[in-house]
Amino acid sequence: MPTSLSSCLLLSTNREAALSNVGINQVEETCQRLREYDVNPTIVRYSLAANAVDSANIVGKELKVGRDRLVPEFNLMDPRAIGQYDMLSLNSTEAAIWALDVDEAGVDGTGGRPPPNEDGTPHETLSNQVTRLTNLLSVLETLYSGDTVLLIFPDGTGPALLAALIGGIPLNRVHELNFSPGEVRLDISVDNIRGMVPLEPPGYYKEIIHKGRKELQDLRSNKDSIVSVKDQKLERERVAIEEDLAKKREEQEAARTNEEAQRAARRAEIEEARSKEEAQRAARREAAAKGGGERQKRREGEGAEVNANSPATGSSGLLVIGGIATAGLTIVASIFNEADNTTVNRLTNQSTVTIDTNISKSVSELVESDNNNTTAISNLKEDSSGIVTSSTSPRRQIVVGESAGATRSGIVATLNETVGEVLTRNIDEDDGADAWIAALSEMMSEDENSASEENPDD
Known part of the structure; x- marks a missing residue:
């Protein structure tokens, strides 16, 4: 059963205006009564309203009316339009x-x-609807003469108005003939219709009219506040949609807040981990700096200890030089003996001899490692008169250095100095080689005397 009064064809054809379960039962019951009265319609003419279409389908099924005998009516059976x-x-x-x-x-x-x-x-009067119904009767008489026609209206006022026109009832009393949902009336004639309308309206009808007058007054006094059922439904849907959107926004806001809280917690964890890592790095740097300081102190202590245990620079150099000088003289003496006291004419090749005065090495190791020393001595030529000094002798340069933390120093022979002059001067500077010089002098004197006795002619 409809909950709203609809006169617009577009709205009445909407499936929202279709038959309810109650309406379906009412139509089926009506078909049952028609079969009892042995009424078999040959034509079913119905409005295009949704409830009328459903009713026609049920009638065709129940009363075995073919589809070609179910004829829709496009506008002549439309309900009265009531505007606002x-x-x-x-x-x-x-x-x-x-x-x-x-x-x-x-x-x-x-x-x-x-x-x-x-x-x-549209907003129509009863006379406007009468015009459509008059045209409907004209069409029915033209098309279906001799047929039994069943008309299905979408409302109760349309068939009541048609009955009033047939019976000659004043139109202001038309609603006394209104049809109820699912009602069917047979044997429509002038006498039957007039018999349905008493001289005075019945009591229930008067109550309806009394109530209607109050409703009409309210509608007219609140013209601007009139809201249709459709608009009310749309408003309810709009409110529901807004509430749903608000709920979704709240959920989204809650989710966003929760996500921000989680992000903040993650940032705090990352920041805490970074702070711990920075603290650990600082501790490692501090430990490394402390260890480096300790290592520096140990190196400084070891260096001071080495300096304290090392001999003085001058004495180191002189001791080594003295040793070298002594070794050099010993080698020269042995050459003199083997070469039959031949004279060394002069040095033929220039060379530079570098002597490292590392205290940790012995004099013999330094002499053996210095190829230049061996080369210089092997180039000496035989001379029976011993070492000959000459202003034309090749130039020699001897550099004496020292290590073990002491500063390097050396003695550089001047140009045109002979090996003998260099050795003599180095020996003189070595205050710890006097005993060695005396011993070597004696040995050389003995060699010279022996040579003179063996070769008196020379």
């Missing part, structure tokens, strides 16, 4: 429309026009 009152609540609006027609429509139904609607919905 369209789609208002059926309980409150239907009584107001009845009261409007009783008080204002008149006998011919030309009065009692509802207020217009801003969406363009």
Whole structure:
């Protein structure tokens, strides 16, 4: 059963206006009564409203009417258009429309026009609907002469108005003939219709009209506040959508807040880990700096200890030089003995001799490692008179160095100095080689004397 009074064809064809389960049961019961009365319609003419279409399908199924005999009517069976009152609540609006027609429509139904609607919905009087119904009868007489026609209206006022026209009932009393949902009337004739309308309206009808007058007054006094059922439904849907959106926004906001809290917690964890790592790095740097300081102190202590244990620079150099000088003289003496006291004419090749005075090495190792010393001595030529000094002798340069933390020093022979002069001067500077010099002098003197005795002629 519809909950709103709809007169717009577009809205009435909507499936929201289709038959309910109650309506389906009512139509099936009506078909059962028709079979009991042995009524077999050959033509079913129905409105395009959703509830009328459903009713026609049920009738065709129950009464075995072929699809080609179910004929839709496009506009002649449409309900009366009520303008601004369209789609208002059926309980409150239907009584107001009845009261409007009783008080204002008149006998011919030309009065009692509802207020217009801003969406363009027509607002009609009963006389406008009469025109459509008159045309409908003309079509039926033309097309279906001799057939049994079943008309299915979408409302109760349309068939009531058709009955009033057939019976000659004043149109302001048309609602006394209104059809109930699922009601069917047989043997429509003038006498039958007039017999349905008493001289005075029944009591229930008067109550409806009384109620309708109050509703009509309220509608007219609150014209700007009229809201159709459709608009109310749309408003409810809009509110539901807004509430749903608000709920989703709250959920999104809660999720965003939770996500931000989690991000903040992660940032705090990362920052804490970074701080710990920085602290660990600082501790490692501090430990490394402390260890480096200790190692530096140990190196400084070891260096000071080495310096304290090392002999003085001058004495180191002189001791080594003295040793070298002594070794050199010993080698020269042995050459003199083997060469039959031949004279060394002069040095033939220039060379530079570098002597490292590392205290840790012995004099013999230094002499053996210095190839230049060996080369210089092997180049000496035989001379029976011993070492000959000459101003034309090749130039010699001897560099004496020292290590073990002491500064390097050396003795450089001047140009045109002979090996003997260099050795003599080094020996003189060595204050610890006096005993060695005396011994060597004696040995050389003995060698010279022996040579003179063996070769008196020379």
